[in-house]
Every structure is written in C-alpha cells, then in structure tokens.
Amino acid sequence: MCKFTKLSLALAISLIVSGQVFAAKIGVGAFWGKNIPIVQQDASVDKLWGMKLILVPLSFVAIEPNFTYSGMGQASINLGGISQIRDGGQIKSWGIDLLLGNFNSKFFHFFILGGIAASSIQKENLPDLNSTGYTGGLGFELTPVKSVGIEAMAKAALIPLQEGGAKDNLGISGGINFYFGL
Amino acid sequence: MLKRHRFHVLISLLVTLTVLVSGCLLSGTFVMNLSLNEMVFATQSMYTQHIDVTTNQTWQEHKDQIKDITDIGFALKIENNSSVTAAGEIYITDSGNQATPAEVKSSATVILTGISVAPNSTKNIAWSESYQYIRNLAIIKEQIRSGSFWVYALVDNAPMNLRVYDGALIVTLTAVP
Numbered sequence: 001m002c003k004f005t006k007l008s009l010a011l012a013i014s015l016i017v018s019g020q021v022f023a024a025k026i027g028v029g030a031f032w033g034k035n036i037p038i039v040q041q042d043a044s045v046d047k048l049w050g051m052k053l054i055l056v057p058l059s060f061v062a063i064e065p066n067f068t069y070s071g072m073g074q075a076s077i078n079l080g081g082i083s084q085i086r087d088g089g090q091i092k093s094w095g096i097d098l099l100l101g102n103f104n105s106k107f108f109h110f111f112i113l114g115g116i117a118a119s120s121i122q123k124e125n126l127p128d129l130n131s132t133g134y135t136g137g138l139g140f141e142l143t144p145v146k147s148v149g150i151e152a153m154a155k156a157a158l159i160p161l162q163e164g165g166a167k168d169n170l171g172i173s174g175g176i177n178f179y180f181g182l
Numbered sequence: 183m184l185k186r187h188r189f190h191v192l193i194s195l196l197v198t199l200t201v202l203v204s205g206c207l208l209s210g211t212f213v214m215n216l217s218l219n220e221m222v223f224a225t226q227s228m229y230t231q232h233i234d235v236t237t238n239q240t241w242q243e244h245k246d247q248i249k250d251i252t253d254i255g256f257a258l259k260i261e262n263n264s265s266v267t268a269a270g271e272i273y274i275t276d277s278g279n280q281a282t283p284a285e286v287k288s289s290a291t292v293i294l295t296g297i298s299v300a301p302n303s304t305k306n307i308a309w310s311e312s313y314q315y316i317r318n319l320a321i322i323k324e325q326i327r328s329g330s331f332w333v334y335a336l337v338d339n340a341p342m343n344l345r346v347y348d349g350a351l352i353v354t355l356t357a358v359p
Contacts, residue, residue, distance in 0.1 A: 041213040085309065085310055
C-alpha cells in the first residue's frame with residue numbers, strides 16, 4: 001500500500017476516534033473592526049471587515065477559510081502649512097487560518113492562529129500588488145448558546161513585497177459565529 | 183497526556199513560526215517630500231533646479247535600508263497673472279548642462295505634462311490629483327534612487343507673468359530595518 005493511502009487511513013481513523021469524544025462543528029462567521037497599519041506613513045487606521053467558514057474537526061483544532069477587507073485610510077503630509085492627503089488604498093485577502101484552542105469547552109474558547117492569505121494591495125493610480133501573506137494572532141470566543149459564538153480577535157497580517165520589505169497590519173475585530181448541525 | 187503533548191508542540195511551532203516571519207518581514211513605509219524652489223518666469227522660459235536627495239532627513243535615516251520606491255506624487259501652485267493661458271512641462275535628467283528648452287526636450291525625460299492654467303488665475307495641484315500629470319514613473323524612481331538629479335521646468339510662450347510655488351515631489355519608499 002502506498003504511503004499516501006496509509007497516511008490517509010491513519011488520518012481518517014484518528015478523525016473518527018476524535019469524533020467519538022468531540023462532535024465536529026461547522027459554522028460561518030462575520031467580523032468587523034479596525035485595521036491598524038504598522039510603521040506605514042502612507043496609510044492610517046481604517047475599517048476592517050470579513051467573513052469566514054468555520055470547520056472544527058478536533059477538540060483543539062479549527063480551520064477557517066476567510067475573506068478580509070482591510071481599509072488603509074490615508075496618508076497626510078504638511079506642505080507649506082497645507083495638509084496634503086493621498087488615499088491609502090485597501091487590501092483584499094483570501095486566506096485560510098489554522099486555530100489551536102480549547103474548542104471542547106462549553107462557554108469560553110481561547111485560541112491562537114496562524115495562516116496564509118492571497119492578498120491584493122490596491123491603491124488609486126497604482127497597479128495592484130498581489131502577494132501571498134502570512135497571518136498570526138490570538139482571540140477568544142464566548143458561546144452563550146450552543147449555536148452562536150461571540151468572538152474577539154487580534155490578527156497580524158504580513159504581506160511581503162516583491163522588491164523586499166512587507167506591508168504589516170494589525171487587525172482588531174469582533175464578530176459573531178453561527179454553528180450548524182448541533 | 184499524548185493529546186496535551188501534541189497541543190504544546192503545535193503551539194510552540196506556531197509561536198516560533200510567527201516570530202520568525204515577523205522578524206524577517208518587519209519593515210516600514212516612509213513618505214518624504216523634496217521641495218522645489220519658487221520658479222518665476224517673468225524673464226525666462228526655462229527654470230533649472232538641482233535636487234540632492236541625500237540631504238533629506240527621511241532619506242538619511244533609511245538610506246541603507248531602502249528596498250523600493252513605491253509611490254511618487256507632487257503638489258504645487260501655479261499663479262498665472264498674464265492674459266494668456268499658460269502651459270508647460272517638467273523634465274528630469276542627471277545632468278545640469280542643458281542650456282536651452284530645445285536641449286532639454288532632446289536629452290531629458292518629461293515627468294509632468296498636461297498642466298494648463300487659465301489667464302489671471304491660480305491653480306492648486308494637490309498630491310491626490312497629481313497622478314494624472316505624471317509620466318515616466320520608472321525614470322523618476324531611478325533618478326531618485328541615484329540620490330541626485332536635475333529638474334527643468336519649461337513654460338510655453340514664456341517669458342510671461344507666471345510663478346510656480348509651494349512645490350514638492352512626494353516620494354513613498356519601503357525600508358527594512
């Protein structure tokens with residue numbers, strides 16, 4: 001039997017065994033908050049929003065494919081006593097995060113996360129910059145009822161630029177999650 | 183017991199990866215403005231200015247860390263006190279030897295064009311609207327990276343009662359500490 005088949009069987013068995021003590025969950029979520037550009041004089045704090053799918057296959061693992069819109073505010077510079085303003089642009093990201101946390105707990109889930117995202121940095125009058133970025137962060141979720149979660153999260157996004165360096169942003173968001181099949 | 187151990191290993195890996203990625207990619211974006219002198223065309227049709235980028239404070243702070251120039255804009259005011267519409271261009275080159283408009287046009291690169299100002303009026307071109315006039319962005323980036331360049335402003339039908347003031351080239355750059 002090839003190695004891949006053995007690995008798949010092992011994974012399936014472990015998932016089934018885990019499933020006997022923890023009921024896997026599926027859900028959707030929406031979140032919104034603030035995007036904070038880090039050391040970026042050509043941007044400022046702006047809105048952030050997004051949506052995600054939530055897959056919780058194991059008691060300590062969740063997988064979240066997501067879309068995030070991050071506004072970049074504006075740049076401002078003082079010239080001759082007059083403030084000159086330039087649109088900071090926006091970032092649209094399609095990503096997937098891996099969360100590790102205590103998802104078997106009934107009322108409170110704490111988690112840390114890491115992931116990757118295909119990001120497009122868009123700014124007026126400039127060509128779009130497309131790059132694969134990295135995410136990392138932490139958060140918690142309260143589940144007052146079984147099928148609803150209220151979430152708060154801090155997530156850093158690092159988007160490497162072609163010529164070197166990166167666009168670094170910190171997203172602070174709150175959100176609501178709905179779980180199905182419970 | 184095994185599950186807890188696995189959980190700790192995964193957390194350690196994730197934290198290590200996050201720290202590594204943060205350390206590798208942490209960088210900044212900085213905006214600097216390169217001032218342009220006031221240009222008066224009452225007695226001349228061409229104005230020349232040498233710009234030394236290396237004296238700019240932002241450039242000095244990050245000169246060894248610059249990865250890319252990501253954005254270039256400008257801002258300026260043009261006061262046309264003549265009775266005809268004024269139009270002109272700005273050129274860029276690495277030489278200050280051009281003595282006539284014809285020499286400038288043949289050897290330098292146009293970077294701003296399409297600007298016109300009605301008679302007896304003042305035009306403010308803001309940073310956000312300057313992009314419609316910019317040409318040859320790659321050449322401008324190249325000249326800025328060289329640290330020193332010359333700009334030539336040419337005005338059609340000059341000499342005329344016209345001045346350009348409060349001008350600046352606004353440069354956004356990425357630097358990695």
